[in-house]
Amino acid sequence: MSESAASDGVEMVVAVIRREKVSDVKAALAEVGAPSLTVTDVRGRGSQPAKTEQWRGEEYTVDLHEKAKIECVVADVPTDDVVAAIRDAAHTGEKGDGKVFVLPVSHAVQIRTGKEGIDAV
Amino acid sequence: MSESAASDGVEMVVAVIRREKVSDVKAALAEVGAPSLTVTDVRGRGSQPAKTEQWRGEEYTVDLHEKAKIECVVADVPTDDVVAAIRDAAHTGEKGDGKVFVLPVSHAVQIRTGKEGIDAV
Amino acid sequence: MSESAASDGVEMVVAVIRREKVSDVKAALAEVGAPSLTVTDVRGRGSQPAKTEQWRGEEYTVDLHEKAKIECVVADVPTDDVVAAIRDAAHTGEKGDGKVFVLPVSHAVQIRTGKEGIDAV
Ligand SMILES: Nc1ncnc2c1ncn2[C@@H]1O[C@H](COP(=O)(O)OP(=O)(O)OP(=O)(O)O)[C@@H](O)[C@H]1O
Ligand SMILES: Nc1ncnc2c1ncn2[C@@H]1O[C@H](COP(=O)(O)OP(=O)(O)OP(=O)(O)O)[C@@H](O)[C@H]1O
Ligand SMILES: Nc1ncnc2c1ncn2[C@@H]1O[C@H](COP(=O)(O)OP(=O)(O)OP(=O)(O)O)[C@@H](O)[C@H]1O
Ligand SMILES: [Mg+2]
Ligand SMILES: [Mg+2]
Ligand SMILES: [Mg+2]
Numbered sequence: 001m002s003e004s005a006a007s008d009g010v011e012m013v014v015a016v017i018r019r020e021k022v023s024d025v026k027a028a029l030a031e032v033g034a035p036s037l038t039v040t041d042v043r044g045r046g047s048q049p050a051k052t053e054q055w056r057g058e059e060y061t062v063d064l065h066e067k068a069k070i071e072c073v074v075a076d077v078p079t080d081d082v083v084a085a086i087r088d089a090a091h092t093g094e095k096g097d098g099k100v101f102v103l104p105v106s107h108a109v110q111i112r113t114g115k116e117g118i119d120a121v
Numbered sequence: 122m123s124e125s126a127a128s129d130g131v132e133m134v135v136a137v138i139r140r141e142k143v144s145d146v147k148a149a150l151a152e153v154g155a156p157s158l159t160v161t162d163v164r165g166r167g168s169q170p171a172k173t174e175q176w177r178g179e180e181y182t183v184d185l186h187e188k189a190k191i192e193c194v195v196a197d198v199p200t201d202d203v204v205a206a207i208r209d210a211a212h213t214g215e216k217g218d219g220k221v222f223v224l225p226v227s228h229a230v231q232i233r234t235g236k237e238g239i240d241a242v
Numbered sequence: 243m244s245e246s247a248a249s250d251g252v253e254m255v256v257a258v259i260r261r262e263k264v265s266d267v268k269a270a271l272a273e274v275g276a277p278s279l280t281v282t283d284v285r286g287r288g289s290q291p292a293k294t295e296q297w298r299g300e301e302y303t304v305d306l307h308e309k310a311k312i313e314c315v316v317a318d319v320p321t322d323d324v325v326a327a328i329r330d331a332a333h334t335g336e337k338g339d340g341k342v343f344v345l346p347v348s349h350a351v352q353i354r355t356g357k358e359g360i361d362a363v
Binding site: 043067 | 157
Binding site for chain 3: 040103105111112
């Protein structure tokens with residue numbers, strides 16, 4: 001488990017997208033050669049300030065929107081291709097399409113085989 | 122999508138907090154100028170060793186506590202201000218208040234506009 | 243909250259494992275001296291290309307598998323020991339055992355005490 005085994009070029013692509021776009025994003029990732037992914041149900045808020053509304057005379061703040069978070073650790077496929085695939089598949093042009101973030105990964109292990117680094121992803 | 126576009130100063134602040142503190146943290150983040158966030162229902166355990174209890178003569182281990190995870194990617198607002206806002210809003214002084222972790226982000230894209238780096242956050 | 247406070251050696255270990263292995267992994271982490279963790283229900287897909295099956299004459303794609311994500315921020319216990327503990331406890335040898343990824347953490351705060359860096363983890 002040496003530092004160098006995984007340090008070059010393994011990254012985690014984290015995307016928060018519309019839930020109804022998960023299927024399209026899954027297909028796009030498989031097409032670009034990066035089919036592995038983890039999906040989490042999340043809720044969130046983007047850059048619009050919270051909207052205050054009225055209901056039966058009471059003020060309330062519009063709550064968080066339901067979204068899906070996709071995590072996709074990539075090594076041999078260029079990260080840029082993965083980000084572009086997600087961006088294109090998740091895009092509608094309306095507010096709320098989401099964001100893609102890339103985080104560095106310093107080590108990776110596949111549990112079944114014990115493989116490490118790029119071979120583990 | 123150049124490396125340099127997002128490499129300076131984009132960070133992901135990850136906080137695990139009491140679920141009943143999510144509203145206060147949302148308000149505190151908006152006030153400090155970082156309203157965007159993603160919330161996930163999680164469960165967890167802190168530094169106390171697992172407690173073993175008895176029930177009808179059977180030993181069992183106290184399970185995980187329900188918490189909320191807040192993820193907040195920040196660029197133009199100083200990360201320290203965001204961390205301090207979360208810390209103050211989530212604080213009760215009792216055990217179980219949670220933790221804040223900061224992770225580096227190497228790239229960011231806003232899906233609707235295609236904007237990258239700091240402008241995407 | 244200086245950069246240097248947490249920059250040396252704080253890492254987030256992220257593991258996606260079988261849900262039925264969460265108890266064993268919790269026990270293994272406690273044994274190795276890293277009991278703190280956050281668990282999220284997720285679903286995912288590994289390196290096998292999506293399987294297309296037939297049901298009543300209709301083709302459909304086999305959906306994502308239910309998994310658990312474990313996040314474990316470590317500082318004083320060596321990351322390699324934590325990764326090995328998870329790997330051994332989550333291993334069955336069958337396809338679908340999961341992956342472990344390690345991400346750098348640049349800062350950490352314990353909300354109750356305000357402690358920072360290694361002391362916060
Ligand atoms: N900076 C951020 N940190 C964490 N999560 C974010 C951030 N920005 C957006 N998100 C997540 O992405 C989801 C969708 O964001 P959204 O697309 O509305 O962003 P936006 O900047 O408001 O863009 P738009 O103007 O196109 O709506 C949010 O509900 C939230 O879960
Ligand atoms: N090192 C860690 N890695 C991952 N998650 C953690 C870690 N420490 C805490 N958490 C998450 O934060 C939640 C709350 O932790 P908690 O506040 O109990 O931490 P603590 O160190 O025990 O502090 P306190 O003594 O104030 O209780 C946990 O249930 C868990 O989900
Ligand atoms: N590269 C990856 N990025 C994000 N999540 C992943 C990745 N690889 C695996 N996962 C997560 O781990 C879970 C289990 O993966 P799995 O063990 O099937 O990986 P695998 O490479 O197919 O190995 P095996 O051949 O042993 O099945 C997936 O359902 C997914 O949630
Ligand atoms: Mg928006
Ligand atoms: Mg505790
Ligand atoms: Mg598999």
